[in-house]
Every structure is written in C-alpha cells, then in structure tokens.
Amino acid sequence: MPERGSPTLRRLRLGQELRRWRERRDLSGEDVATRLKWSASKVSRIENAKTMPRKSDVEALTQLYEVGDVHRRELLELHRDATRKGWWEDYSDSLPQEYTTLLGLEVEAVSARSWEPQLVPGLLQTEEYAREVIRATQAITRIPPGEFRSRVEARMARQDLILRNTDPLTLWMVLDESVLLRRFGGASVMSGQLERLVELSRRPNIRLQILPLNSEHPVNTGSFFHLKFPEFHDVVYLESLHSARFVEDEEMVFGYEIAFGHLQAEAFGADASRELIEKTIEERWR
Template sequence: MPSGASAPYASTARVRRSTGLSDRGSPTVRRRRLGQELRRLRERAALTGDQVAAQLGWSAAKVSRIETAKTSPRKADVEALLEAYEVDSGQRQELLDLHRDAAKKGWWEDYQSSLPHEYTTLLGLEVEATYARNWEPQVVPGLLQTEEYALEIVKAVQPITRFAQGGVRSRVEARMARQQIILQDDQPLNLMVVLDESVLLRGFGDATVMRAQLDRLLSLSELPNIRIQVLPLDADHPVNTGSFLHLKFPEFHDVVYLESLFGARFVEEEETVYGYEIAFDRLQAEALDVDASRDQIRKTIERWK
C-alpha cells in the first residue's frame, strides 16, 4: 500500500463499495442520466415543464428538480411522467430499471450530513468516471493526499468556513475512502495531474508531514493509471485560473468540477467543458514531463529535511 493510505479507511471504503453498484456503476450518474432522459422525452412530446406540472398536479419546480437530479423521484413519479410522454413499453422498462439503479445508495451518501452537497455529488460522479484531468495550483489534490496532509488542509480551512468541528474527521475519512478509485485493482480511475511547483513548497503541517506527502506523490506516480507533472515556477504560465477537475465518462457527458472557499459548482455546457480540456492540454505541454517531474519532487523533498 502506498505510504499515507490509511488501512482502516481503505478497508472501510472497500466494504462500502461492495454494497454499491458493481462495474463502477454510480447512482449519482444514474440519477443525472435519468433526469436528462426524462427531459428529452418531455421535449420530444412538445411539452413545457409548466404544462407537465399542470397535467400531473405538481409544481413546475418538482419537474425541474427531477430533470436536474436535484431530487430522487419515486417510482410512481417516473411512471406518471412516462405515461404523460406516451413512452412505449420497451423504453418504459429501460427507464424504470434506470430509476431502480439510481435509487441505490453509494458509500459517499453516508457522509451527506457532514459534507457539502456538491462534494458528495463529486464523489458519486468519480466512481463512474474513466478519466480525470486535474490542475492544482495551491494544494496536493485530494485523490493524492496522505491522511496527515489531508487533516492539516481540513483544519486550516475549518475556522474560515466554520463547519462543525466534528466534521473534520468525517472530511478526512471521506477523502481517504475516495482514493480507492485510483488504487483498486479492477478498472482504476485514470488520473492525470498538473501541479504548480508552489504546491510542493507550501507547507501544511511540519516537515515530516510534507516529506511523507511528497514521498507519496512519487509512489503514486509509478502506478500505470496515474500521471503527475509539475509546472515549474520559472515556466510560462499558460492558464491563469484556479484549480479544476475534468471528469470523462464512458456513457455520460464530460463534467468539470470547480471548488471555491465557500462552495463548488459543476460545469456541463459542452463548449465550456471543451475550453477546460484545451486549458489542461496547454498546462501539460508547459509542465515538466513525468520523469523530470519526479526529479523535481525528489529535490523538493531534500528541502523539507
């Protein structure tokens, strides 16, 4: 096991994952797919959300929440919509099966009471993603953090964002459990990361914490599904933007996750997502290659001794 991967958290994650959908299936993605399909069917039927709501005795907001996956519809709700859209029996059963999978619970939903909604949504999306492209100019990405480094990150932000003190441990635990998607033997997430060199120099915790964190970056960079590059401080900086995480899916449109101090949001509009894809390509092109990045990380470890 790579250094910093806490055994208790890893074990917990495997247990929780075994109770969810198999084959990387995620109820979070299923809910979004179901909502999109229901919207497509409504538009095919030439109905507005207000018209459907009036026909079913619902509010227009309920129709919108179902289509945007802001709420999990009951089976009866889905059946009512399919009836209103005059969907044939074959497609009806496919969508009801999709609803059944969407109603299942992922391990990350155990943390809904202590984590921001957008973050638990991200955890659910990552489970089904096949590729992730992450630019990080400030801290080591959560998927690569040691438990000790993660604890220092969470403790640093807690007095500012003022979430409950008891939530510190939950956030660290969720972050460690999240990492199983890059460590699992079966279809691990392919992760490409570009780090600004300042990330290696900015201390969280003492020198021991930082050495262990940088050692872990080296260890993880040897995995076939992980590519880590460093953008040197003296290199041209092609993109003046904060961190972003671009997720790619086999049967779902790409999503970009943007996190700020007091919240986060998802970008799903196709042209904007493509812009982030181009931005990451530029960052990769300007960054050191994988071997040179490892050398840079090793040199920085020496500075933390």
C-alpha cells in the same frame, strides 16, 4: 469502499432522459404539470436531478410521453439504481453538498484531468497532509471534531478509485511547483506527502506532471477537475472559498480541456517531474 455504479450519475441520467422524452412529445414543463396536476417546479426538479422522483412519478411520465415497453423498462431500471445508497452518503452530514455530488460522479468516471496551483489534490493526499489541509480551514470555518474526522475518512475512502486493482480511474494531474513548497504541517508531513506523490506517479493509471516556477504560466486560472464518462457528458468541478459548482456547458467544458492541454505541454514530463519532487524532498523537507 467505492464501487462502480453511481446513483448520483443515475439520477442525472434519469432526469436527462425524462427531459428528452418530454421534448420529443413537444411538451413544456407547464404542459406536463397541468396534465399530471403537479407543480411546474416539480417537473423541473426531477429533470435537473434536484429531487428524487417516486417510481409512480416515473410511471406517470412514461405513460404521458407514450414511452414504449423497452424504453420504459430502461427508465425504471435507472430509477431503481438511482435510489440505491452510495458509500459517500454515510458522510453527507459532514460534507458540503457539492462535494458529495462530486464523489458520486467520479465513481462512474473513466478518466479525470486536474490542474492544482495551491495544494496536493485530495485523491493524492496522505492522511496526515489531509488533516493539516482541513485544519487550515478552521480559521474561516468552524468544523466540529466529529465532522473533522468524517471529512478525513471520506477523503481517504475516495482514493480507492485510483488504487483498486480492477478498472481504476485514469488520472492525469498537473501541479504547480509551489504545491511542493507550500507547507501544511511540519517537515515530516510534507516529506511524507511528497514521497507519496513519487509512489503514486509510478502507477500505470496515474500521470503526474509539475509546472515549474521558472516556466511561463500558460493558463491564468484556479484549480479545476475535469471528469469524463462513458455514458454522460463531461463535467468540470470548480471549487471556491465557500462553495463549488459544476460546469456542464459543452463549449465551456471544451475550454477547460484546451487549457489543460496548454498546462501539460508546458509542464515537465512525468520522469522529470518525479525527479523534481525527489529533489524538493531532499533540499526542502528533510
């Protein structure tokens, strides 16, 4: 089950801190590479968390940067934590790399905001709905049976983030009303999924709003998932047909925060959204 303390975030923080120490010493990546007899690409990969440095690499960098004992111990502790294995890594062979990175990041997030105009997001999906969503991609991606099962299992394990009794992820989601109407599987799958939305919307850490079809659309954009951390900058996750990417630029991330504010302002409130979901179950999926 997911636990607090993400090695993915630790790797990012480690790279970020090492880059800051390099810049404090007014050294370029090429300078570091020359002095340590490394390639410049190795320095870049470490700082951008593209590769996991050895302990000896971190020690060499702290010595070159003349890092004091206290900060040196902190960096080595970050490195130790970064080498631990996250629960999601058991599924890494079956999941896209960007998605496994997302799983690693959200474990340490304190809150998340999500806009979804097409389908129920993975954190709120029932197992039956998740199977149908993944099966729907078979027309364009061939997923072997074993990988199919792993993807469903990972999606269900991920939901511990919002369901755990201690320190659950605070989640604020806005769904387009069309999400309630677009069919995945049969009527029983859809009614079960919408009943799950009603149930989850009553949890104190989850706020669910529906943007009605007859309202003016305030933001013409696809889905996005905005994560907030206590010790790291905000990150926005964007998914496309065959890939995904992370937005970390502060100005761009702030733009998504503004966009979400417009969406939630135009959407029904939590109680009215729950009533709409219940009405859709009765009128469309019974």
